[in-house]
Amino acid sequence: MARVALVNLASLPMPGNEPIFPIGLRCVQDALDRADHRTRLIDFVEDPGALEDLSWATEPWDAIGFTIRNIDPIDMSCDGHVEHYEAFVNRVRQALAAAGQNPLLVGGGPGYSLFADQLLARLGFDVGVVGPGEQAMLDILSDPERYREAGRNITGRRYSGFMTDLLQHPKSLMETYTKFEDAMIGVETRRKTCYQGCVYCPYAYISGENSGDLKPLDLIASELRAIHASGIRRVFFTDGIFNSELRYAKEVVRLVTDLNLPGLTWSAYFTPKPFDDEFAELLAGSKVEFVVISPDSLDDRVMKLLGKTFGTRHVDRCLERCRRHGIPTRVSVVFGGPGEDRESVRNSAQYINSRLEDGELVMHVGYRVLPQTGMARQLNMPDDDLVGPTFYPFHPDLFSWIIQDLDSRFMPAKVLINFMAVRSSSKRMTKVPLPAGLQDAAPTEFPYLALSRQLPLV
Structure with missing residues (x-):
């Protein structure tokens, strides 16, 4: 059993961003819960205070998953979101270091999947998931040390659930x-x-x-x-x-x-x-x-x-x-x-x-x-x-x-x-x-x- 925080980066307050219910992340959370992992979903619409107060990040998590739905609003009048993701993930990483915590950092989501190789390096994840996330996250959590500092992406696969x-x-x-x-x-x-x-x-x-x-x-x-x-x-x-x-x-x-x-x-x-x-x-x-x-x-x-x-x-x-x-x-x-x-x-x-x-x-x-x-x-x-x-x-x-x-x-x-x-x-x-x-x-x-x-x- 692993302790996992799942962070909905699509809920960050960003220009041009209109948060929607995190259906994809909920699918991943449900799969993990059914496998008896202990999870918490961090959504900044539901809990705005979690944006500035990063005490949740310093709990003894085995892994923290970050989902990216879009890398920009696909609107010519708006700029991209990547710099916002970088700034926030860096803040989380600093909070973890200060607290002496070292959970596995995992990236995923449709926006991440499109730019997995680029975002893996820019956001400093241990591992990323391209495509469907449920079974991939279950695979990662079955042997998390295998992916520690792996610096690579894996391909999601069919989830029977x-x-x-x-x-x-x-x-x-x-x-x-x-x-x-x-x-x-x-x-x-x-x-x-x-x-x-x-x-x-x-x-x-x-x-x-x-x-x-x-x-x-x-x-x-x-x-x-x-x-x-x-x-x-x-x-x-x-x-x-x-x-x-x-x-x-x-x-x-x-x-x-x-x-x-x-x-x-x-x-x-x-x-x-x-x-x-x-x-x-x-x-x-x-x-x-x-x-x-x-x-x-x-x-x-x-x-x-x-x-x-x-x-x-x-x-x-x-x-x-x-x-x-x-x-x-x-x-x-x-x-x-x-x-x-x-x-x-x-x-x-x-x-x-x-x-x-x-x-x-x-x-x-x-x-x-x-x-x-x-x-x-x-x-x-x-x-x-x-x-x-x-x-x-x-x-x-x-x-x-x-x-x-x-x-x-x-x-x-x-x-x-x-x-x-x-x-x-x-x-x-x-x-x-x-x-x-x-x-x-x-x-x-x-x-x-x-x-x-x-x-x-x-």
Whole structure:
């Protein structure tokens, strides 16, 4: 039996950071508790005092695990979080040294997994976990001295408890996150790698080898009942694509409908195909809050360059089915991807103006380049050079094109203010030429990457 502190670094107060319920860390904690380890979860939203008072760190822990959800907000107007993580972990290390404590320091989480080699060194962990953390942490704690000062990362592997164990969260932590306006909690229904090959998405790399597990419906039902009893009324199914396996997705929707928990609403990420009439009808009766689809562009040429397995005709059919059944939708568009030019912006804007209703558009500008993605491979940039917020090259007139082409109803004051902040930030970012010889390889004529204003390349 080991004593383990689990620190949610995603709850640190950082510019651009919006803390969400630490579902991943809770999965790890639950696995450790079931194996009779003694754990404590440190969350600075639940316990703000723990940020400055590090007395918790000097308790006789055998290991302290740090989870990193994001390394930056993936927003061009925000800087990265890595320096905040470094500063805090250094404070913890100093407190441990002063108290004569030497627990094993372990890193993990989706953000960590993306930059494991870089963050392992910068944060000084003994060992790090890439991918799912439950079984990896159990393996580490079975022989912690084996990993002392190892300075290496290990790959997470399948955790069988996902299919058998009911995940119930501590009441105090649930109550903490219930206090947020529009409080929402994530629920996993499956652990399957997304089948789509979007060039910007690292989901498959983060997920790792997961054997394609689908959580039994009785476990999902029990988890939803417990969430509802805590007072939270909004659930987000955290699957990469909720309806990637339509038959199972329909079973989950039927379950939510049959539970009929008063006031409970839910949402998820969807793809426009497969999305048939039966599925739309089931969604309509399930109190789904909204269906989120992410074509990311509404120009078929750019959609193809992004790696989408569908086109605008599939978006048309999905929207038509949703509207026929009264299902609210959100359509995510990110301007500035591979091949984006004056014509593609105009095409996307024309689609939005003519086919989307007020409130349906979710708009962003700029693609954050992440390791282990098609976009990173296309640009042939080392992972070390991507630690600071790095965005795919786009035309400097992109913002002007969007303002000219998009109906004003899609740019209310709040959106316009954020849009202007992103535009201003993009002008202040360092422009770095693409690697020699690759200017023609990238499907864009603008051979520059935009990099953070503050974080240097490492």
